[in-house]
Amino acid sequence: MNTTQMEALISMAAVLGLFVLMTAPAVIGILRDRRIDRQLRQAEVAPVTEPPDRPAASRPEHRAAPRRHARAA
Structure with missing residues (x-):
C-alpha cells in the first residue's frame, strides 16, 4: 500500500x-x-388499578421539613 x-x-x-x-x-x-411512545401505548392499553391504601404510620406528613439547597460561597 503506497x-x-x-x-x-x-x-x-x-x-x-x-x-x-x-x-x-x-x-x-x-x-x-420510540421507547417513550411504546410505553405510552402500553399504558393506554393496561387496565387502571387503584394502589392499595397504606397504613397511616407509613404515610408522609404534610408538614415535612423543607429541603435545603446548597448555596454558593
Missing part, C-alpha cells in the same frame, strides 16, 4: 468517524422517542 492510498484511507476513516459523531445524538434521540 502513501497516497494510506492517506486516502485515513481521510475516509476520519470522515466516517465525524459522521458517526454528528449523527449519534439524533439516533439516540429517535430511539428514546
Whole structure:
C-alpha cells in the first residue's frame, strides 16, 4: 500500500468517524422517542388499578421539613 492510498484511507476513516459523531445524538434521540411512545401505548392499553391504601404510620406528613439547597460561597 503506497502513501497516497494510506492517506486516502485515513481521510475516509476520519470522515466516517465525524459522521458517526454528528449523527449519534439524533439516533439516540429517535430511539428514546420510540421507547417513550411504546410505553405510552402500553399504558393506554393496561387496565387502571387503584394502589392499595397504606397504613397511616407509613404515610408522609404534610408538614415535612423543607429541603435545603446548597448555596454558593
